Amino acid sequence: GKSTYARCGIIVNVTPLEPEWEGHVTLEFSNTTPLPARIYANEGACQFLFLKGDRPCEVSYADPAGKYMKQKGVTLPRQRLIYTIQTSPSRVVNQLSIDGFVGEEIDFEQTRPGTGANIVFSATVRPTDHLEMRLNNGRRWLNVDDGTGSGRRARLFTATVDRLRATYTFTPRFFVRAIGQWVETTSDPSLYVDEVPPREGTLTASILLAYKLNWQTVVFVGYGDGRELDTDEVLQRSDRQFFVKVSYALQR
Numbered sequence: 187g188k189s190t191y192a193r194c195g196i197i198v199n200v201t202p203l204e205p206e207w208e209g210h211v212t213l214e215f216s217n218t219t220p221l222p223a224r225i226y227a228n229e230g231a232c233q234f235l236f237l238k239g240d241r242p243c244e245v246s247y248a249d250p251a252g253k254y255m256k257q258k259g260v261t262l263p264r265q266r267l268i269y270t271i272q273t274s275p276s277r278v279v280n281q282l283s284i285d286g287f288v289g290e291e292i293d294f295e296q297t298r299p300g301t302g303a304n305i306v307f308s309a310t311v312r313p314t315d316h317l318e319m320r321l322n323n324g325r326r327w328l329n330v331d332d333g334t335g336s337g338r339r340a341r342l343f344t345a346t347v348d349r350l351r352a353t354y355t356f357t358p359r360f361f362v363r364a365i366g367q368w369v370e371t372t373s374d375p376s377l378y379v380d381e382v383p384p385r386e387g388t389l390t391a392s393i394l395l396a397y398k399l400n401w402q403t404v405v406f407v408g409y410g411d412g413r414e415l416d417t418d419e420v421l422q423r424s425d426r427q428f429f430v431k432v433s434y435a436l437q438r
Contacts, residue, residue, distance in 0.1 A: 196216070196217055205246045206247050206248040258294045264292065266289030269284075269286065271285070278311060280310045281309065289302075289303075295378070301329050302327050304325070308321065320352075325344070326346075327345070342377050343372065344372050347368070360397045363394045366390070370387040392408060404433045405431070406431040408431075410428075
């Protein structure tokens with residue numbers, strides 16, 4: 187936040203905007219003094235700092251379909267049951283976790299309340315000393331009033347994300363990583379004001395080879411492929427990329 191307001195006791199909450207988040211930013215201000223305060227329009231109150239990473243993030247805000255994804259306007263507070271369960275049962279099944287929420291939700295597109303839930307399951311499996319597999323499965327849905335005046339609710343949409351990442355380490359200097367992800371959304375067009383497709387789906391896959399030449403230099407070679415469902419629900423290629431990258435660590 188700006189120091190001019192901070193000296194008056196007005197504090198801006200510091201919240202990171204995670205990679206691949208989309209929506210209208212909601213700013214939270216708090217007055218730490220017992221006196222009333224004003225914040226005037228068209229005056230700077232805070233700043234945004236953007237940090238560029240040197241590689242794509244492994245898990246972005248869009249992967250688990252976060253509750254503030256694609257929000258419009260001010261996001262209202264909601265009553266929810268938030269839960270997290272984690273365990274590490276064995277050396278092979280290194281980690282299992284389930285987290286999410288259930289309760290009140292908001293249809294941001296049409297500004298109406300509803301109820302819904304979000305469930306994210308993740309697991310890390312190491313069947314050998316060289317192979318590691320990470321599985322992520324997310325499922326989210328939203329129910330809203332069906333519009334008939336009966337007070338009954340109907341399913342507005344259901345979104346799922348399935349992601350598998352496998353890494354095989356041949357030597358301390360050489361590894362291969364493959365990632366596959368399927369994202370699907372099914373919707374009820376009759377509950378939307380604007381036209382939406384009843385089903386959308388995106389399939390992406392990538393493979394990365396990395397070799398460390400020395401302690402300062404790493405060479406990366408990768409390939410990626412993306413496909414989307416067309417109107418006939420047939421996967422069509424939408425993206426393809428191939429890259430070679432050399433990473434060098436400078437020493438002072």
